[in-house]
Amino acid sequence: MKREKKLYPESGVELSPFTASNYDMLMNTVSFGAYGKFIRKAIDGIGIKATDSIIDLGCGTGRNAALMVNYLGETGKITGIDLSTIMQKQFEARFAGEKRATFRQQRIDVPFDLGEKADVIFISFVLHGFPQQVREVILENVKNHLKPDGVFAILDFAEFEMAKMPALHRWVFTTFECPYAFDFVERDWKKILGSKGFDSPSEKLYFKNYIRLLKVTIGG
Numbered sequence: 439m440k441r442e443k444k445l446y447p448e449s450g451v452e453l454s455p456f457t458a459s460n461y462d463m464l465m466n467t468v469s470f471g472a473y474g475k476f477i478r479k480a481i482d483g484i485g486i487k488a489t490d491s492i493i494d495l496g497c498g499t500g501r502n503a504a505l506m507v508n509y510l511g512e513t514g515k516i517t518g519i520d521l522s523t524i525m526q527k528q529f530e531a532r533f534a535g536e537k538r539a540t541f542r543q544q545r546i547d548v549p550f551d552l553g554e555k556a557d558v559i560f561i562s563f564v565l566h567g568f569p570q571q572v573r574e575v576i577l578e579n580v581k582n583h584l585k586p587d588g589v590f591a592i593l594d595f596a597e598f599e600m601a602k603m604p605a606l607h608r609w610v611f612t613t614f615e616c617p618y619a620f621d622f623v624e625r626d627w628k629k630i631l632g633s634k635g636f637d638s639p640s641e642k643l644y645f646k647n648y649i650r651l652l653k654v655t656i657g658g
């Protein structure tokens with residue numbers, strides 16, 4: 439399958455057809471099998487309620503959505519949003535016959551309107567992969583789709599100074615991560631989110647504090 443031209447040339451979250459087709463397997467392999475346990479724990483940390491409606495931005499294969507749907511009762515629902523048709527196929531195959539999960543093919547880096555708001559908006563390993571002005575568009579999309587007192591949960595790199603990383607960690611990070619991630623990790627995301635009207639930040643750290651689940655709410 440031919441690779442489409444990237445919207446953002448240095449982005450590592452716009453995946454090649456090979457990576458998109460094998461994404462879950464690759465995550466298990468590069469983490470030496472640790473990813474499954476980690477992602478279950480991280481998703482448990484969101485605090486999903488049975489009646490929640492959830493939006494998963496850049497949902498990928500639906501692996502995370504499949505964990506989140508376990509917390510939902512009959513009236514809960516999840517909408518996975520992604521631009522990739524390769525991801526769409528995997529998501530829809532995973533949720534065949536499951537009415538609570540639907541996929542929408544949609545770019546999240548431009549303003550959009552789903553016509554409804556959610557109790558929880560989740561974005562996992564996507565936000566770091568854009569230039570800062572594009573991340574700000576994504577935050578606006580979140581604000582426009584979150585119910586009062588809703589939860590916005592970002593699972594992504596935590597905050598750290600690259601200069602202070604052990605040399606091997608820095609080499610791995612700078613060799614395999616996209617350059618957009620380099621400024622992402624050095625920004626004060628609690629402050630940025632606060633300036634956009636999000637409040638009550640709380641966080642959980644994983645993988646030697648390099649990965650973080652950062653949750654904020656939005657006042658009513």
Ligand SMILES: C[S@@+](CC[C@H](N)C(=O)[O-])C[C@H]1O[C@@H](n2cnc3c(N)ncnc32)[C@H](O)[C@@H]1O
Pocket residue numbers: 445450451452453495496497498499501502519520521522525544545546547561562563564
């Ligand atoms: C690194 S993967 C993460 C997938 C999933 N969130 C996870 O944690 O397993 C990044 C995902 O973001 C999607 N993506 C990248 N750019 C996007 C955009 N502009 N709009 C919507 N989805 C996008 C990709 O297709 C891919 O599925």
